[in-house]
Amino acid sequence: CGQLAATCAGIGFLFSLIGTLLVFRLPFCGPNKVNHYFCDISPVIQLACVDSNINELVIFIGGVLALMVPMTFICISYGFIVRTILKIPSAEGKQKAFSTCASHLTVVIVHYGCASFVYLRPSSKFSSSKDRLVTVTYTVITPLLSPMVYSLRNKDVQMAIQKVISGGGFYPKAL
Numbered sequence: 001c002g003q004l005a006a007t008c009a010g011i012g013f014l015f016s017l018i019g020t021l022l023v024f025r026l027p028f029c030g031p032n033k034v035n036h037y038f039c040d041i042s043p044v045i046q047l048a049c050v051d052s053n054i055n056e057l058v059i060f061i062g063g064v065l066a067l068m069v070p071m072t073f074i075c076i077s078y079g080f081i082v083r084t085i086l087k088i089p090s091a092e093g094k095q096k097a098f099s100t101c102a103s104h105l106t107v108v109i110v111h112y113g114c115a116s117f118v119y120l121r122p123s124s125k126f127s128s129s130k131d132r133l134v135t136v137t138y139t140v141i142t143p144l145l146s147p148m149v150y151s152l153r154n155k156d157v158q159m160a161i162q163k164v165i166s167g168g169g170f171y172p173k174a175l
Helices: 002-024 041-046 053-086 091-119 129-151 155-165
Strands: none
Touching: 002 041, 002 053, 041 053, 053 091, 091 129
């Protein structure tokens, strides 16, 4: 686990360093206003007054590596998971396992789908107002979905939600 975490941190730092170096070597003129909710690399590169095709190619290659390699491992893992689930003898056990996997896979697909939409295009010139919404989805909404999806599987959380919906209110148990 430590090696995986260190590898992820190292690769993330390397991608960030490359992106930063690419941006710092560009000359900027004209308006210096980033038309985005946060300072992402593609909108910053759009502000450059020179041809930025090399930068865009490097960002595209980085996006392919950063998105497709983990997604490939996730798909392979899910192949093994599905194979194992199919060996479960009871239909109820299979249904419960597939239900858990489906909620996780939904979050993964939303995250990787949105990130792919933004980063796996050939040019940052195609950035639009849609990019802002999609970027917020994979940077804000997806991380919020994961705890919600998994906590909704908890029986105590389900009972508390049912109490609130049925008008019983929510009153935590006294310790």
